[in-house]
Amino acid sequence: MSSSVIEAHGLTRRFGETVALDDFDLDVARGSVHGLLGPNGAGKTTAVRILTTLQRLQTGTAVVAGHDVVREPRQVRRRIGLTGQQTAVDDLLSARQNLVYFGRLFRLGKADARARADELLAQFGLTASADRVPKKFSGGMRRRLDLAASMILAPDVLFLDEPTTGLDPAGRREVWEAIAGLTAGGTTVLLTTHYLDEADRLCDRISVVDRGRNVVDDTPDGLKRRMGAERLEVVATTPEALESITEVVKAVGTGEPSVEAEALTVSAFVHDPVDALVSAAAEIRQRRLEVADLGLRRPTLDEAFLELVGRETA
Amino acid sequence: MTHDMTTPRPAADDSVGDRIRWTLSDYRVVVGQEFAHLVRQPANFAWQLGFPVVMVLLFVYVFGSAMDVTGQGAGVGYIGYAMPGLFAMTMAFGFMNTAFAVADMKEKGFIDRVRSMPMASSAIVVGRNLADTIQAAVDLAVLAVIALLIGWSSDGMLWQTIAAFALLLWLRFSLIWVGIWIGLLVNGTEQAGNLFALAFPFGMISSVFTPPELMPSWLQPVAEWNPVSATATSIRELFGNPVPIGDAWPEVHAMTAAIIWPLVITAIFLPLGVRRFRNLGR
Ligand SMILES: Nc1ncnc2c1ncn2[C@@H]1O[C@H](COP(=O)(O)OP(=O)(O)OP(=O)(O)O)[C@@H](O)[C@H]1O
Ligand SMILES: [Mg+2]
Numbered sequence: 001m002s003s004s005v006i007e008a009h010g011l012t013r014r015f016g017e018t019v020a021l022d023d024f025d026l027d028v029a030r031g032s033v034h035g036l037l038g039p040n041g042a043g044k045t046t047a048v049r050i051l052t053t054l055q056r057l058q059t060g061t062a063v064v065a066g067h068d069v070v071r072e073p074r075q076v077r078r079r080i081g082l083t084g085q086q087t088a089v090d091d092l093l094s095a096r097q098n099l100v101y102f103g104r105l106f107r108l109g110k111a112d113a114r115a116r117a118d119e120l121l122a123q124f125g126l127t128a129s130a131d132r133v134p135k136k137f138s139g140g141m142r143r144r145l146d147l148a149a150s151m152i153l154a155p156d157v158l159f160l161d162e163p164t165t166g167l168d169p170a171g172r173r174e175v176w177e178a179i180a181g182l183t184a185g186g187t188t189v190l191l192t193t194h195y196l197d198e199a200d201r202l203c204d205r206i207s208v209v210d211r212g213r214n215v216v217d218d219t220p221d222g223l224k225r226r227m228g229a230e231r232l233e234v235v236a237t238t239p240e241a242l243e244s245i246t247e248v249v250k251a252v253g254t255g256e257p258s259v260e261a262e263a264l265t266v267s268a269f270v271h272d273p274v275d276a277l278v279s280a281a282a283e284i285r286q287r288r289l290e291v292a293d294l295g296l297r298r299p300t301l302d303e304a305f306l307e308l309v310g311r312e313t314a
Numbered sequence: 315m316t317h318d319m320t321t322p323r324p325a326a327d328d329s330v331g332d333r334i335r336w337t338l339s340d341y342r343v344v345v346g347q348e349f350a351h352l353v354r355q356p357a358n359f360a361w362q363l364g365f366p367v368v369m370v371l372l373f374v375y376v377f378g379s380a381m382d383v384t385g386q387g388a389g390v391g392y393i394g395y396a397m398p399g400l401f402a403m404t405m406a407f408g409f410m411n412t413a414f415a416v417a418d419m420k421e422k423g424f425i426d427r428v429r430s431m432p433m434a435s436s437a438i439v440v441g442r443n444l445a446d447t448i449q450a451a452v453d454l455a456v457l458a459v460i461a462l463l464i465g466w467s468s469d470g471m472l473w474q475t476i477a478a479f480a481l482l483l484w485l486r487f488s489l490i491w492v493g494i495w496i497g498l499l500v501n502g503t504e505q506a507g508n509l510f511a512l513a514f515p516f517g518m519i520s521s522v523f524t525p526p527e528l529m530p531s532w533l534q535p536v537a538e539w540n541p542v543s544a545t546a547t548s549i550r551e552l553f554g555n556p557v558p559i560g561d562a563w564p565e566v567h568a569m570t571a572a573i574i575w576p577l578v579i580t581a582i583f584l585p586l587g588v589r590r591f592r593n594l595g596r
Contacts, residue, residue: 052430055595074432082430086423092351092358101350104343105433107327107336133354149427 005030005157005188006051010060013046013212020046022212024060028157028190028205033183035203036192037305043212044192045085048161051190052082065156081150085161087142088149091135095126095145098134102149120148124178140171147178151187158182160191164198176202196305208305223305224298232276233267234284235293242266245291248283252276267297327432337434344441345448352449359449362411366404366457373400373523374464394555397466398478399522402546404457405450405486406517409493410510412446416497417506420594425498429594439587443490450486454479469554478552481572485545488576491583498590522546527560538562541579544571 006028013021021043028034036044049055051064053073062069065079089098096117103113121127124144134142143163150158163179164172179202183189193199199206200220208215208223216223232253236245242259245266249257253268253276260266270276273296284291327336352359373396419425419438428438458479468475500506519529519537526537537543538560547568564571 049426049595053595054426054429077430077432080430082427084423084426086426088423088427090347090424092355093347094354097350101343101347102427102431104346105340105428105431105437107339107432 003030004028006064006190008060008062011050011057011062012059013050013057019212024212025214026207028188030188031186032204033189033202035199035206036209037199037206038209042209044209045161048159048192052080052159053077079156081155081158083146083150083160083163087146089134089142089145091133094131094133096121096130098145099148103152106152116152120151124148138171139167140174143167143175144178151182155187157188157190160189162192230270230273231267231297232270232280233265233295233297234291236264237290237292239264241289244287244289248280252279340433340437341441341444344437345445348445363453363456366400367460370400370460393466396523397461398549398553398555399546401454401457401482401549402542403517403522404453405482406542407513408450408486409489410513412490412493413496413509414503414506416494417500417503420498421502435592436588439494439591442494446490447483447487451483454482470552474552478549481545481548484576485541488579491580491587495583495587495590498587517542520546539564541575544568544575548572
């Protein structure tokens with residue numbers, strides 16, 4: 001059995017003049033959480049819709065859970081779950097009725113559908129609200145019900161299109177925990193997001209996409225590393241100390257240190273991060289300097305992303 | 315979470331027999347969902363009935379007091395003429411509720427969710443129709459009770475009365491396919507709402523309220539050939555209510571037309587709706 005659970009090559013999809021996907025490739029390893037990261041209009045939703053058999057692809061091939069999305073869409077649908085960009089639950093039915101309804105459409109028997117609904121309600125912390133209508137739920141609760149509905153059959157691959165957009169921090173955390181729970185069971189997850197911290201936190205690999213094209217495909221750490229060397233950063237306690245600190249940093253760094261006087265911060269790229277940190281610390285002690293902070297800084301994923309996509313993003 | 319014993323796997327439906335069985339089960343589930351809506355939200359149902367009921371009262375008490383279409387005098391004679399027309403009109407306009415509801419499901423991403431599921435691709439379309447037809451039967455029953463209360467009655471025999479109501483539902487059943495197709499076609503509920511401006515003349519340029527003979531000559535054939543007219547004329551005959559009949563083919567053969575029209579509409583719009591559902595992502 002192949003270790004890839006999604007294999008897509010050369011996906012292209014146009015809408016009139018707009019090229020939503022342009023020769024897009026995607027390879028997702030079984031059991032991993034894979035992120036699609038990109039600005040508005042990058043083509044993330046289009047990719048998800050093609051892989052979930054909702055949208056026709058114009059050229060290219062896509063195999064999901066061992067089945068071709070164009071030739072065997074029914075087989076694909078039996079093996080996937082989808083939580084779309086919009087929350088798609090029935091607002092007039094109770095949370096439990098929603099799950100039973102979807103379970104029945106996933107072709108479970110009545111008793112099985114009920115049992116599964118109760119199981120999922122418990123798993124997603126909705127048991128106490130099972131008989132209320134989702135209209136009256138918070139955004140996080142609605143999204144969790146939505147997630148539960150896409151998990152009814154324990155899919156091989158779960159697609160989540162911006163699962164936390166529009167949620168407050170507590171709501172996001174609820175959804176993150178739910179996702180972490182799913183992957184522990186062996187489900188592969190493909191999720192799209194605008195949030196770099198979310199991708200950093202949840203994903204094993206990230207594909208950055210822009211204007212329908214692959215920009216880069218790497219681990220979150222790898223993405224950050226692509227930004228270049230790590231920096232040594234020292235924060236002074238007084239403006240008077242800045243000069244000596246700059247000398248110390250210059251001695252261990254490569255090139256001119258950058259000094260942010262207002263933040264009392266001096267930093268420089270370093271070749272060997274550990275070595276530089278140890279030498280700088282020793283020199284600071286020797287000179288009896290006081291510092292507020294001393295450490296290595298890796299570029300944030302935000303910086304990496306802006307650099308990679310090369311323009312302002314949402 | 316683990317994929318433990320209780321985690322179900324999708325049922326296989328590779329043989330023709332299994333597929334038919336599961337397809338019927340899908341229809342049942344979709345119909346069941348619609349009924350759960352009615353039970354949980356009876357207010358929606360009441361609102362939906364509001365329009366025809368208000369129309370009945372308006373036509374009979376406001377317009378009816380001034381009209382004398384049957385020569386029996388305004389008022390009483392008009393109830394006999396207007397009531398079957400109002401039944402037909404309720405059937406003719408009601409499908410816009412379906413279009414609106416389907417457009418809403420599409421707009422909210424609900425249709426996407428079900429399209430990504432392994433159910434039969436006709437399930438939403440067919441299930442929706444069955445549920446809405448049953449609901450239309452309830453609408454019609456409520457309307458009939460109101461009609462009886464304000465002095466209308468069927469002079470036909472029992473089987474004729476039943477046949478008349480069956481023809482009314484038959485018309486609605488066929489128009490619901492059109493509603494589903496429109497709902498899947500438009501972008502959002504706003505567009506669906508605008509289409510009511512098209513449905514309104516479709517119901518009105520007919521023999522529902524005015525005998526076509528009284529219309530301008532260029533409009534007469536439209537009214538005479540309108541499927542709603544065929545049904546309205548037939549049920550007037552069946553109820554034994556006054557029928558000012560013309561000599562155009564669909565008027566003379568109203569009963570035949572009232573049976574064939576919905577058949578033709580169904581034959582066209584049922585496949586169109588299912589195809590549209592399948593091809594939403596093209
Ligand atoms: N059905 C459609 N008809 C016309 N254009 C479309 C359609 N779907 C997508 N597009 C266009 O294709 C491009 C990619 O859209 P897509 O929704 O895939 O982007 P996205 O990365 O999901 O964006 P967002 O982050 O805003 O959700 C956009 O320019 C969009 O306007
Ligand atoms: Mg999107």
